[in-house]
Amino acid sequence: MKATKTRRPVKRVKGRGTRREWKRPKQRMTPAKEEIKPRLIAFEVTRRCRYQCKHCRANAGPGGQTELTTQQCKKIISSLARFAKPILIFTGGEPMERPDLYELIAYARDRGLRVVMATCGYLLDEAAMTKLKKAGVSALAFSIDGSSADTHDKFRQNEGAFNAAVRAAQLARQMKMPFQINTTLSKINSGEIIGITELAKRLGATCLDVFILVPTGRGSEIDDAVLDPVQYEELLGELLGLKLKGDIKIRVTCGPAFARVCEQAKARGLTDHPSGCMGGKRFGFISWRGDVQTCGFLDISAGNLVENGFNFRKIWMESKFLNDIRNVESLKGKCGNCEFVGTCGGCRARALTMLGDYKAPDPVCGFVPGKGS
Numbered sequence: 001m002k003a004t005k006t007r008r009p010v011k012r013v014k015g016r017g018t019r020r021e022w023k024r025p026k027q028r029m030t031p032a033k034e035e036i037k038p039r040l041i042a043f044e045v046t047r048r049c050r051y052q053c054k055h056c057r058a059n060a061g062p063g064g065q066t067e068l069t070t071q072q073c074k075k076i077i078s079s080l081a082r083f084a085k086p087i088l089i090f091t092g093g094e095p096m097e098r099p100d101l102y103e104l105i106a107y108a109r110d111r112g113l114r115v116v117m118a119t120c121g122y123l124l125d126e127a128a129m130t131k132l133k134k135a136g137v138s139a140l141a142f143s144i145d146g147s148s149a150d151t152h153d154k155f156r157q158n159e160g161a162f163n164a165a166v167r168a169a170q171l172a173r174q175m176k177m178p179f180q181i182n183t184t185l186s187k188i189n190s191g192e193i194i195g196i197t198e199l200a201k202r203l204g205a206t207c208l209d210v211f212i213l214v215p216t217g218r219g220s221e222i223d224d225a226v227l228d229p230v231q232y233e234e235l236l237g238e239l240l241g242l243k244l245k246g247d248i249k250i251r252v253t254c255g256p257a258f259a260r261v262c263e264q265a266k267a268r269g270l271t272d273h274p275s276g277c278m279g280g281k282r283f284g285f286i287s288w289r290g291d292v293q294t295c296g297f298l299d300i301s302a303g304n305l306v307e308n309g310f311n312f313r314k315i316w317m318e319s320k321f322l323n324d325i326r327n328v329e330s331l332k333g334k335c336g337n338c339e340f341v342g343t344c345g346g347c348r349a350r351a352l353t354m355l356g357d358y359k360a361p362d363p364v365c366g367f368v369p370g371k372g373s
Contacts, residue, residue, distance in 0.1 A: 048097040057217035081111035083313040096123040109136030121168030147195025180207035186225040212255035229366025276344035280325040297349035333361040
């Protein structure tokens with residue numbers, strides 16, 4: 001027998017006829033804000049690191065900070081998994097400095113989260129890589145900030161840092177662990193972008209993720225190295241050329257205007273259009289203290305998970321700050337008037353650190369609204 005759908009009768013209204021009317025049951029609609037679930041969450045599990053990198057937003061160092069306990073980290077991971085299934089990025093500091101790292105990775109994997117890790121690479125050997133794979137890490141990101149040891153080691157303020165990162169990348173390739181290269185560009189090293197790209201390709205990276213310097217944390221000490229608007233636009237054009245060439249996947253972080261540059265390049269056959277700033281929308285950050293933030297560079301807490309009983313959903317959906325960040329119509333100056341504001345959004349962290357207002361225009365962007373649609 002064929003199943004039939006149940007329909008509810010509509011009440012008859014006096015004076016409007018006696019025909020029996022029917023209507024379909026209302027479809028349950030998902031509230032619009034329910035769609036704002038993070039696809040990526042970076043979890044800063046430690047601020048310990050043996051390097052003293054000039055640009056480090058975390059001001060990471062050898063030790064001394066009080067970290068979240070293993071159980072607190074697990075409660076945060078469980079709360080994330082109940083609300084969404086984002087890719088979880090273990091970051092720091094250097095996450096490998098946590099002795100319970102493998103336990104936390106396995107815990108996240110067992111709750112259905114895909115786990116990746118960002119690392120400087122100095123603690124990675126064959127045994128550690130084997131344990132990471134067994135625990136459930138599916139990909140790695142290695143930070144390399146120069147095409148040679150000279151540039152990278154000066155930036156990281158540690159002799160041997162370049163060789164350690166390269167060895168770790170070579171080991172990952174040998175052990176069939178996918179990885180990408182992260183590089184932070186400023187006036188110090190932006191001229192090496194071609195060399196860095198070639199290095200990433202030789203090492204076998206799946207992607208080059210270019211971070212544009214935000215002068216926060218230890219990076220505030222090199223604020224004179226922040227790209228000016230002309231240099232920024234030239235670099236974005238160079239990155240577009242590398243993307244169009246297609247030899248390696250190119251991503252740009254903290255450089256949301258790259259989304260605008262790619263949108264303007266549609267006529268050149270570009271089909272892969274990156275997102276602008278995803279902070280507080282599709283990307284979130286959890287600090288070493290349990291604070292929920294838009295990203296690691298915008299040091300404003302939307303709420304603390306330890307203090308609110310580990311309810312990530314409540315903070316993510318109800319935070320006044322996060323909902324304000326999501327409203328691009330509230331942006332000021334050029335960003336607020338720009339026809340690409342929905343595509344780009346500007347860097348809110350750079351606006352805060354350089355201009356004192358996260359709603360201010362991105363100070364490194366020289367684009368004039370109305371001139372490049």
